[in-house]
Amino acid sequence: MERDGRASAGAAGPAAFDWTAAGPADLHVHSRESDGTDAPGDVVRAAAAAGLGVVALTDHDTVSGWVEATEAAHASGIALLPGVEFSSQIGPASVHVLGYLLDPESAAFMGERERIRAERITRAERMVHAIGRDYPLTWQHVEQHSAPGATIGRPHIADALVSLGIVTDRSAAFEGILHWQGGYYTPHRAPAPEEAIAIIREAGGVSVLAHPGGRGRPVLRMGVLGDLVAAGLDGVEVWHRDNDERDRRRLLADADRLDLLVTGSSDYHGSGKPNRLGEHTTDAAVVAEIVRRATGWAPVLPV
Template sequence: MPTAFDWHGLAGPIDLHAHSNASDGTDAPRVLVETAKRAGLGAVAITDHDTTAGWQEAAEAAQEHGVALIPGVEFSSQLEYRSVHILGYLLDEHAPAFLEERERIRAERLGRAKLMVERIGADHPLRWQHVVDEAREGATIGRPHIADALVALGIVPDRSAAFDGILHWRGGYYQPHRAPEPAHAVRIIREAGGVPVIAHPAARGRAMMERDELVKLVDAGLFGLEVFHRDNPEQDREWLMERAQEFDLVATGSSDWHGRGKPNRMGENTTAPVALQLIVEEASGTEPVIPTSLRSSD
C-alpha cells in the first residue's frame, strides 16, 4: 500500500519496536507516543505482544504530538524449544486467520500464567487477583505481569530479579507455552497484508538463523531482520547483516521499549528511513498514521 510520504524527511529517527501496557509494557499507548516525542523520534511502532488493543489510543496521540506511528504486533512463535518473536507491521487487525491465531495464543498465555501463579502461590503469598491488578483491562497477561505482582508484594525488588529467579525456567515454577512455528506466523502476517520481520534474531544464539531455517522463513514471506537491538550481541550484528544481504531482507533497528519494565531506552537503536519506506510500500493491511502536521510539510 504505497503511501505518498517522504520518510527521509522525518525530523527525527525511527524506532520500530515498542510496547505499551496493552501487553507487557508499563505505560499506556498514549505515553508510549509521548515518550517517543520527548526522545526526539520522527516515527515509532507500537508492537504489543499478540494484540492490537493499543493502536487507536496510540494513533490519537500520534496525531496530537506530530509523531508518525507504525501500527504492528509482536507475534509469538516457537522453533522446537526456542521462543521466536515475529514483528508484523501494518497488518489488517481484522483478518480472520490473524484473529483466530491471536486469540488462541492469548488463551494459551492466560492458561500458562494461571498455572505458574498457582505453582508460585504454593510457596509465596501470590494470588491470581494480584496479577490481574497489575494488568491493563484487556491486556495480554503473561510473565511480566506476574513479575509486577511479585514486585508489588515485596517478594522481589524488580522485574529483572523476578525473571532471574522465580520466573526463570530453572526456577521450578516455569511452564512452557505452545505457539505456532515461525514460518506459520510469517504466513499469517502476510495473509493479513502485513510485513514480517524477525525480532532480535540473535538474542538466543544463532540456531534459529541457520541457513535451512532462514530459507523456510524467506519462502514463507519473511521481509526483514531486526539487526540493531541491544539483545543481539555486537559480534553477531555483522553476521546478521550478511544474512540480510544474502536473502535480500531489510535490516531494522529498535529499542524494544517497555517503559519501566526494561532498561531499554526509546530510540537507543533505530531504523533507516529507506528500510521503513520499503516496509510501507510492501504492506497492504493498514496505513501508517502520519499526522496532519507532517503531511503538510512533506
C-alpha cells in the same frame, strides 16, 4: 476497529510521504496492553518527546492499543506504524516475529489472537497457582499489574513478585522464579515462526524477525534464517541491544545474502526494562519500503 487505516483507503498519502524528513524511526515499542508499563498514548507521546519522527507500536499478540496510539500520534505530530509482535517457537526456544501494517480483522490473525489470549491466561493461572504454594502470590496480585483487557503473561507475574518484595526487579524474576528451569514454568503452544510469517502475509503485513541474537540465539544457532526467508520473511532486526557485535556482523551478512530488510529499534517497555526509546533506529529508506510492501493497513501520518 476504525477502518480508515486500511492501506487501500490511503495508499496515496504514504506513497508520497517523505520518510527521510520525518525523523528517526524506532520500530519496536510496547505498551501496557501487553508487557510494557505505559499507556499506548503515553508511549507515542514519549517517543515524540525523545525526538523520534516515526514509532511502531508492536505489543505482543494484540492490537488493542492501536486506537489510542493513533490519536496520540495525530496530536503529537509523529508518524505511527501500527504493528504486533508474534510469539512463536522453535523447539523449546521462543522466537518473536514483528508484523507491521497488517489488517487486524484478517480471519487468520483474529483466530490466532484469540487462541493465544485464551492459552496465555490459562498458562498464567497455572503458574501463579504453583508459585502461590511457596510464595504469598495470588491471581489478584497479578491482575493489579495489568491493564484492563490485557493478556496476562509472565511479565505481569514478575511485576507482582517485585511489588511483593519477593524479587528485586523483572530481571531477577525471569532469572529465578520465572525461568524455564525455575520449577514453576508452564510450557505453552506457540506457532512455528513460518506460521506466524504466513499469518502476517495473509493479513497484508510485513514481517521482521525480532532480536534473533537474543533468547538463546536459536535462529542463529540452528541456521534457519534461510527457511524463514523461503516462508516469506521480509526483514531482520539487527540493531537491538540483545544482538552482540558478532551477531550483528553475521546478521548483516545474512541480510545482504538473503536480500532482507534491516531494522533497528529499542524494544522499549517503559520502566519494565532498561531499553530507552530511540537507542537504535531504522533507516528511512527501510521504513519507506515497509510501507510500500504493506497492503493491510496504512501508517498514521502527521496531520
